Amino acid sequence: MRVRYSAVGRDLGRILQVVSLMALVSILVAAINREFYAIPAFVGSAVVMGGLGIGLARRYGGVSDTGRLEAMVTAAAAWGTIGVFGSLPFLLIAWTIALDPYPAWANTPPMTDTVAVFRHPLNGIFESISGFTSTGLTMAAVEENLPRSLHWWRSFTEWIGGVGVIVLTVAILARPGSGSLTLYESEARSEKIHPSIVSTVTEIWKIYLGITLAAIALFFVAGMPLWDAINHAMTAIATGGFSVHADSIGHYGSPIIEYAVVPVMVAGSIAFPIHYLLIKGELRNVYADLQTRWVFIWFSVGSVALMALLSAGGQYESLGETFRIALFQFVSATSNAGFGTASIGGGTDRVWTAGPTLLLCLGMLTGAAAGSTVGGLKLVRVITLVKGTVWQIRSVFAPASAIRRLRLGERTLDQSQAQREYAEAAVVFVLWIAGLAVGVAVFLWALPPEYPLEYVIFEVMSAQSTVGLDTGITGPGMPTAAKTVLLFNMWIGRLEIIPVAVLLGAFFQRLDLYR
Numbered sequence: 001m002r003v004r005y006s007a008v009g010r011d012l013g014r015i016l017q018v019v020s021l022m023a024l025v026s027i028l029v030a031a032i033n034r035e036f037y038a039i040p041a042f043v044g045s046a047v048v049m050g051g052l053g054i055g056l057a058r059r060y061g062g063v064s065d066t067g068r069l070e071a072m073v074t075a076a077a078a079w080g081t082i083g084v085f086g087s088l089p090f091l092l093i094a095w096t097i098a099l100d101p102y103p104a105w106a107n108t109p110p111m112t113d114t115v116a117v118f119r120h121p122l123n124g125i126f127e128s129i130s131g132f133t134s135t136g137l138t139m140a141a142v143e144e145n146l147p148r149s150l151h152w153w154r155s156f157t158e159w160i161g162g163v164g165v166i167v168l169t170v171a172i173l174a175r176p177g178s179g180s181l182t183l184y185e186s187e188a189r190s191e192k193i194h195p196s197i198v199s200t201v202t203e204i205w206k207i208y209l210g211i212t213l214a215a216i217a218l219f220f221v222a223g224m225p226l227w228d229a230i231n232h233a234m235t236a237i238a239t240g241g242f243s244v245h246a247d248s249i250g251h252y253g254s255p256i257i258e259y260a261v262v263p264v265m266v267a268g269s270i271a272f273p274i275h276y277l278l279i280k281g282e283l284r285n286v287y288a289d290l291q292t293r294w295v296f297i298w299f300s301v302g303s304v305a306l307m308a309l310l311s312a313g314g315q316y317e318s319l320g321e322t323f324r325i326a327l328f329q330f331v332s333a334t335s336n337a338g339f340g341t342a343s344i345g346g347g348t349d350r351v352w353t354a355g356p357t358l359l360l361c362l363g364m365l366t367g368a369a370a371g372s373t374v375g376g377l378k379l380v381r382v383i384t385l386v387k388g389t390v391w392q393i394r395s396v397f398a399p400a401s402a403i404r405r406l407r408l409g410e411r412t413l414d415q416s417q418a419q420r421e422y423a424e425a426a427v428v429f430v431l432w433i434a435g436l437a438v439g440v441a442v443f444l445w446a447l448p449p450e451y452p453l454e455y456v457i458f459e460v461m462s463a464q465s466t467v468g469l470d471t472g473i474t475g476p477g478m479p480t481a482a483k484t485v486l487l488f489n490m491w492i493g494r495l496e497i498i499p500v501a502v503l504l505g506a507f508f509q510r511l512d513l514y515r
Contacts, residue, residue: 006060007070008077013056015078019086020050022156026089030149037106038149041092049085072502076495082132083491087124089153094118097147114145117476122483129487131157133494134373136241136338136468137486139476143246148227154242155231161494162238162268162373163208193276204272207279211237215264222260223252232339236261239268239373241338241468248340249328258328258341265337269295271371290409291369294379302363303330309356329469334363336374338468344458345471348450357454357471364465365432375466375493377432381425384408388422431497435489436464442485447473460486464493 023046030038094115100108117123123139130137131154138154140146146154193200215233220226228244235242245251249261267275274292277285287293307326316322325342332339344352344360367376391406398404406418413421439460447456455471462469463486474486492500 004063004070006063008074009056010060010063011070011074012078012081013053013058013060015074015082016049016053016085017057018053019082020046020048020053022160023049023089026149026153026156029152033148034107035147035149037096037102037108038089038093038147041089041096042149044092045085045088048088052085069502072499076491076499076502079129079132079491079495083129083487084125086128086132086157087121090118090124090127090150091121093147093150094124109147112142112145114140114142115147115150117141118150120476122480123476126483126487127154128157129490130468131240131242132161133466133490134158134161134235134238134240134336134375135463135466135490135494136235137463137470137474137490138242138468141246141475143242143244146244151227151231151244155234155240158238158240158242159212159234162240163204193273203276207272207275208237211264211267211275215267218260218264219257222257223254224257232261233264236264236337236339237268237373239265239335239337239375239466241332241336243339250341255324258324261339262328262331265331265335265339266295266299268337268373269299269335269368271369273371274369288410290383291371291379294383295368298363298366298368298379299331299334302334302359303327306330306356306359309359310352313353313355315352315356329360330363333360333467333469334366334376335368336364336376336465336467338462340469343472344469345452345455345473347455347472348448348452349472350452350455351471354452354454357458360469361454361458361461364461364467364469367465375464377429380408381428384421384425385429388418388425391418392422428496428498431501432464435492435497436460439464439485439489443473443482446479446481446485460489463489466490466493 023042027039027042027046030036030042094117096102097108097111097115098119102108117139118127126137127139129135136158140154143151193203212233215237216226216229219229219233224232231242231244232249234240241248243249243251249258252258270292271289274285274289285292286296303323303326306329307323310316310322310326311319316325328339328341329344331337344357365376366382367378368374370378370380387406387408391404395404404415404418406413406422408421436457440457443451443456443460444453451473452471455473458469458471459473461467463474473482
């Protein structure tokens, strides 16, 4: 079966049009903050993306609806494309500040080392893909030295990326019956709130915006300045992790703020259909829904285990401090939010030992609920793998005539359904580990041998699980090979690998490499 690239081109054009609207919205933010020098950069970015998007959509506007194969290729291609074009504001603003072509009223600031790194296109692409994939690894060494326009653009890309650019495109541009469902599912989503997919994504965005506004109010009351509260609320519910401070949430040194951030990260870990039911008053879903129940169980067990490991190593002075750091860091890692309150590593200098570092890796690997804003494998797949493996082993001892069922939460699967879901989870897991292995291998080849192995694993896992926590390795000084492989890990991690595999398969088919 051949890919209809005309359908891919049309849908890619629609997606670029939506991202161009993001740049147009950002003009207002630059004007409010009197960063007039940044306005041409956003205008130029919008014109480039919008022009290309309109051209593609018009050129291929008459093609039939998107099929499943085209949707997979579109998803993989779109996330790479918007990552590249989303880097334009970083590149253009950095060069605007470097050249300073405008009069004094434009308020062009002095060049800083933090902004200067974005004059290199690869660093801008890294930041953009990290944002849109809601990862949060950054090339900005000191976020305080970024202009507010770039603070906003980083947070905005994560906020949109948390739900998904394709989901936003379906909400704005799609029509019922226009292939919207296949596009929606291609972005690693299958949950539906309403029978209509357009109604579903509209409801998702209402919930998402409502939680974001509530988080802004919560953070402001807890003691964050308003600008910080806006940015951190956007990246917290997106489980992204970009911050306006180099020390992330640890910058404030406030237990109240740290405890205020935790429930927002948890909210980002719960599937949107469950949020919808909770809003409707069906509170039993907190414990009745399989994934939601395990979100709270896993967060609790993991936090206690991390506290025990940190206490055993005498990492912090008091039990209260150890508990607060363990709770925040485990929830941040497992929700894939990527905020930090304590240093995990200093590059070649060890801060945390291997035990707690690898426990966070396990949390990043599992992630939280499917249908939320998190990355990772997703808890439902982990549960399917564990229970499915036990089920497979027990089947060896069962009579051949036995009718066997596999129970997952409130669902009871017959043998064929169980085999199918177990196989799907196993395939994703194997591909996930393969991607991780590639990243670790490239890191070990590109970096000096002084970096601890557990920190290398942590860094690659953070990228592929779209977390954003780091051990002091990721930064503008990284070798190009290391930056490139992290781009690959973030890309496949956000799309859960399968669409990327389909895109590569279509590419090889196009080149007739299967003969």
